[in-house]
Amino acid sequence: MQKPTTEKRRFGIHPNLLHDIIHKQAGTLQKAILEAVMNSVDAGATRIDVSLDSNGVVIADDGKGFSSRKEIEEFFETFGTPHVEGDATYGRFRMGRGQCFSFGINHWETKRFRMRVDVKKDGLDYDLEESAESAPDAQRSMFDAGNDAFYDGCRIRIDLYNKLLPSELSEVERELRAWVAWVSVPIHLNGVLTSEDPAKAKWTSETDDAYFKLTANRSVLTVYNQGVHVMNAPASRYGIGGFVVSKHRLDVNFARNDVQNTCPVFKRIKAHLAKHSAEGSKTTRKLTETQKTHLARQIVSCDIDWQTASKISLITDVDGKSISLDGLRSRFYQTHEMISAPRGDRTAIKVGQMHMAIPIAQETLDRFDVKDVQSLIAVLLRFAKRSAKQHQNWYARYLADCLEKAVPKTLEDYRHLVNATYSAVAPKDLSPGRRKLLSTASKASSVISDALSKPYRRVHAGSSEVALAWTDGVRDIWIDQNTIPMMSLGYQGCARFAALMLHEYMHDGPDTETHEHDAEFYENFHDAAVHSDVIGKAATAMMRHMASMARSEGAKPTDRVLLFEDNEETLVRAGAKGSEPTGSDEAEQDDQDPSVLKAA
Ligand SMILES: Nc1ncnc2c1ncn2[C@@H]1O[C@H](COP(=O)(O)OP(=O)(O)OP(=O)(O)O)[C@@H](O)[C@H]1O
Ligand SMILES: [Mg+2]
Numbered sequence: 001m002q003k004p005t006t007e008k009r010r011f012g013i014h015p016n017l018l019h020d021i022i023h024k025q026a027g028t029l030q031k032a033i034l035e036a037v038m039n040s041v042d043a044g045a046t047r048i049d050v051s052l053d054s055n056g057v058v059i060a061d062d063g064k065g066f067s068s069r070k071e072i073e074e075f076f077e078t079f080g081t082p083h084v085e086g087d088a089t090y091g092r093f094r095m096g097r098g099q100c101f102s103f104g105i106n107h108w109e110t111k112r113f114r115m116r117v118d119v120k121k122d123g124l125d126y127d128l129e130e131s132a133e134s135a136p137d138a139q140r141s142m143f144d145a146g147n148d149a150f151y152d153g154c155r156i157r158i159d160l161y162n163k164l165l166p167s168e169l170s171e172v173e174r175e176l177r178a179w180v181a182w183v184s185v186p187i188h189l190n191g192v193l194t195s196e197d198p199a200k201a202k203w204t205s206e207t208d209d210a211y212f213k214l215t216a217n218r219s220v221l222t223v224y225n226q227g228v229h230v231m232n233a234p235a236s237r238y239g240i241g242g243f244v245v246s247k248h249r250l251d252v253n254f255a256r257n258d259v260q261n262t263c264p265v266f267k268r269i270k271a272h273l274a275k276h277s278a279e280g281s282k283t284t285r286k287l288t289e290t291q292k293t294h295l296a297r298q299i300v301s302c303d304i305d306w307q308t309a310s311k312i313s314l315i316t317d318v319d320g321k322s323i324s325l326d327g328l329r330s331r332f333y334q335t336h337e338m339i340s341a342p343r344g345d346r347t348a349i350k351v352g353q354m355h356m357a358i359p360i361a362q363e364t365l366d367r368f369d370v371k372d373v374q375s376l377i378a379v380l381l382r383f384a385k386r387s388a389k390q391h392q393n394w395y396a397r398y399l400a401d402c403l404e405k406a407v408p409k410t411l412e413d414y415r416h417l418v419n420a421t422y423s424a425v426a427p428k429d430l431s432p433g434r435r436k437l438l439s440t441a442s443k444a445s446s447v448i449s450d451a452l453s454k455p456y457r458r459v460h461a462g463s464s465e466v467a468l469a470w471t472d473g474v475r476d477i478w479i480d481q482n483t484i485p486m487m488s489l490g491y492q493g494c495a496r497f498a499a500l501m502l503h504e505y506m507h508d509g510p511d512t513e514t515h516e517h518d519a520e521f522y523e524n525f526h527d528a529a530v531h532s533d534v535i536g537k538a539a540t541a542m543m544r545h546m547a548s549m550a551r552s553e554g555a556k557p558t559d560r561v562l563l564f565e566d567n568e569e570t571l572v573r574a575g576a577k578g579s580e581p582t583g584s585d586e587a588e589q590d591d592q593d594p595s596v597l598k599a600a
Contacts, residue, residue, distance in 0.1 A: 015123070018079060018124060019119070021079070021095065021098065022098035022099075022101055022102050022119060023119075025095060025099060025254065027255065028172075028175075029103050029172050030171075030172045030175045030176045030179065032099035032100045032103050033050060033052070033057055033059060033176055034176065034228065034229075035096035035099045035100060036097070036156055037059060037180055037228075038090035038091070038228060039090075039091065039096065039097065039154075040059065040154065041089055041183060042088040042089055042090055042091045043063025043153065043154060044063045045062050045153060046062055046186075047062055047185065047186055047188070048060070048061045048187045048188070049061075049187075049188045050176070050187065050189045051190055052169070052173060052176075052189070052190060053169070054163050054164040054165070054166070055159065055160060055164075056104060056157060056158050056159045056160050057157075057158050058155065058157045058158075059155070059156045060153070060154070060155040061154055061155075062152065062153040063153045063154060065110035065152065065153050066111060066113055066154070072113060072115070072128065076097070076108075077126075078094070079094060079095055079098065080093065080094050080095065081094045089226055090225070090226070090228065090249075093254065095254075100158055101117050101119045102119060103160060103161060103162075104158040104160040104161045105118045105120075105158070105159045105161075106118075106158055107156070107158075108154065108155070109151045109155045109156075110154040110155070111152060112130055112131045112132070113129065113131075115127065115128050115129075116129075173189065173190070176189060177189060177194045178229060179228060180194055180195045180227070180228060180229075181194070181195060181196065181227070181229070182195065182196060182197075182198045182201075182224050182228075183195040183226075183228060184197040184199065184227055195227070198211045198227060198245045207268070207269075207272055208247070209246060209248060209265050209269050210247055210265075210269050211243075211245045211247070212242065212243070212244055212276075213242045213243040213244075214241070214243075214273070215240070215241055215242045216241065216280050216288055216290070217241070218235060218241030219235050219241055219290060220234065220235055220241055221233045221234075221235050221240065221241050221242060221243075221244065221273070222242070222243050223244050223246075223259065224243070224244065224245040224246065225246055225252055226246055226247070226249060226250075230250065230256060230258070230259060231259070234290075235290040235294075236289075236290045236294050237294070237297075238270060238274070238294065239273060239276075239277025239278070239280075239291060239294030239295070239298075240273055240277045240290075240291075240294075244269060244273070246265055246266070248265045249265070250265055250266050251265075274298075277291060277294055287313075292314050292367055295309070295314055296314045296368045296369075297368070297369060299314070299368070299380070300368055300369060300379045300383075302383055305387075305391075306387035306390075306391055306393050306396050309325060309387075310324060310325040310326050310387075310395065310396070311324055311326065312324055313327070314364075314368075315364050316360070316361040316363055316364050316367075317358070317359055317360060318341050318343055318344065318345055318352060318359040318361050319344075320343055320361070325380070325399060326395065328358070328380075328402075329395065329398060329399045331358050332402035332405075334355035335355050335356060335357055336402070336405045336406050336407050337357035337358070337406075337407045337409045338357055338358045338359075338360060338373045338376075338377065338406055338407070338409065339351065339357045339358070339359050339360065339373060339408075339409050339410060339411050339413070339414070340361070340365055340372065340373045340411075341359055341360075341361070341362065341411045342361070342362050342514060342516070343361040343362065343514075344517065345411070345513075345514050346420055346466040346515050347414065347415060347418050347466060348411055349515065350418045350420070351411070351414045351418060354418070356417065357409055357414065360373060360376065364376070372408065373408040377403055377406045377408060380399075380403055381400060384396045385400045388400050418465060419464075419465045419466075420464075420465070420466050421464070422462060422463075422464045422467065422470055422478065422512050423462060423463050423464070424460055424462050424463075425460075425461040425462055425463050425481050426461075427461065430461050430481065430484075433488075434461065434481065434484045434485070436546075436549060437487045438460075438461055438479070439545075439549070440542045440545050440546055441459040441479060441497070442458070443541050443545040444459075444497065444498050444538040444539075444541065445457055445458070445459050445501060447534070447537050447538040447541045448501055448502055448534055448538055449505070451528070452505055452528065452534070455475070457474075457475055457504070458475060458476050458477070459476075460476060460477070460478045460479070461479060461481050461484065462480055464478075467515070468480050468483045468500060469483060469500050469501070469503075469504050470510075470512050471507050471510065472510050473509040473510050477504045477505075483497075483500070486500075487542060489560070490543075490560030490561075490563065490564065491539055491540075491560070491564050493560075494538075494539035495535055495539040497542070498534075498535045498536075498538035498539045498542065499529065499535050501538065502529060502534060502535060502538075503525060506521055506525050507521075543561060543564045543565075546561050547561050547562075547564075547565060
């Protein structure tokens with residue numbers, strides 16, 4: 001039998017693969033131009049000119065160009081020739097020029113050489129023209145007849161395969177400007193200087209690794225690799241928004257639109273960002289959603305110390321209240337059950353009020369990047385356990401114990417326990433006292449509708465386990481029958497009731513299903529409550545209404561109503577104008593008097 005033979009073989013690469021790589025790595029024209037600009041910087045250019053119109057683009061530089069045929073063979077003709085460490089600022093893969101090829105016919109002019117590449121027509125073949133000497137008249141190009149500029153550096157003209165529409169042209173220009181913003185070599189785009197040396201600019205901080213312009217107000221962190229744009233990351237990823245320009249090379253991915261996790265320079269940059277974000281969250285009283293998300297993610301990855309993490313309020317409950325880990329621990333005194341629900345869900349709010357479960361707003365889950373309460377409990381538990389172990393912290397230990405006992409539930413588990421229905425109660429079913437108070441509430445409604453210039457809303461009695469009052473947002477307001485007696489608690493009770501009515505007037509739609517209030521709602525409510533005297537006016541009108549109602553029936557007003565009248569009278573005798581808005585002098589005279597307080 002013949003012995004089998006073994007030989008060393010080598011894998012080959014089909015030219016089609018290269019063709020594919022050239023085309024598939026190409027993102028956009030602006031990306032391709034950026035590749036050429038980076039090559040110019042690598043070639044040591046001191047000035048780079050880019051001119052662009054709808055037909056094509058020219059990138060010209062005064063760098064070292066290609067001086068020999070050997071260089072062209074090794075670096076222009078061959079893809080993937082390795083770099084020697086430190087020989088280039090940006091160049092890594094010896095692939096980038098392929099992006100320029102894929103957008104149009106390329107004419108490269110450099111010293112004695114001209115290259116013409118047309119991948120669409122010629123595939124991987126290209127023309128190379130070599131002149132004997134690098135004299136201007138020897139530079140007349142067969143590809144570029146009529147252009148007598150001779151290039152000692154390198155000049156690339158790309159005749160686009162697809163002409164640009166005006167909107168595309170301006171987008172290319174706009175993005176390119178943003179992407180080369182901090183390249184230290186001056187870059188002119190259609191004659192306008194578009195780059196700035198970062199060493200000469202103003203920054204909020206600077207380290208050996210990078211320049212930083214950081215702000216809590218920007219939702220994006222834009223990262224530049226030695227002046228060239230790499231990515232726009234959501235600020236939540238690093239805890240802060242703004243701009244970072246690295247001084248040293250970042251390890252970027254092949255598409256140059258992300259930084260590798262292992263990059264040592266970026267690791268230090270991230271540490272600097274984290275420091276800033278943490279300082280920001282200590283000094284700003286109210287955290288932005290970006291900061292909250294960032295800090296929550298740090299808890300998930302156990303990248304934050306217990307002392308900081310336990311004090312900041314990263315958990316939002318369905319009522320919109322923010323809870324810290326310390327606060328969460330104390331909520332476990334009442335119940336170990338936890339649910340999540342949309343913020344403002346009436347049933348969930350009630351479940352919380354009755355201490356049946358801790359109701360977490362759904363947005364909290366997004367913040368911690370978990371899909372349900374069970375996973376939230378798991379990530380918090382892991383963090384608490386680790387902190388308890390690392391810092392021998394008793395509070396962390398206690399929270400871990402609570403979380404171990406925590407029971408994830410769903411809102412559905414409680415629906416049968418909480419009656420979230422709203423029903424109207426007919427006046428005949430109310431006690432006579434409550435019926436009269438309801439007409440007082442109508443008084444408040446008319447004062448408020450006048451003050452807000454909104455259509456009047458009728459006031460009815462109702463019955464609900466989950467709301468003190470509710471509205472259809474247009475014509476009617478219902479008051480839970482057990483809330484009605486609030487009005488009999490004197491001026492203070494009426495003021496509170498008027499605030500409740502004002503709140504209902506602020507809802508321009510039904511507030512029965514969810515009782516959600518956005519920032520605009522609170523702003524409007526605040527403006528009406530603080531910057532006008534609508535609550536005081538309504539409360540006063542209610543008190544007077546109760547007095548006259550009693551007298552018209554030949555009855556004696558209640559003691560609280562009489563006290564209110566006495567106070568008003570005393571003020572009138574002292575020269576003040578009763579309950580009408582008063583000047584600040586009167587307010588200072590007797591700040592115990594509620595009728596004056598409301599006017600101040
Ligand atoms: N403007 C230029 N001046 C001089 N040489 C250039 C110029 N543009 C490209 N080259 C040469 O061509 C080579 C290939 O460029 P290409 O962009 O394809 O790869 P790279 O820059 O080395 O790496 P990367 O793929 O990361 O961009 C460069 O390494 C450089 O030697
Ligand atoms: Mg390159």
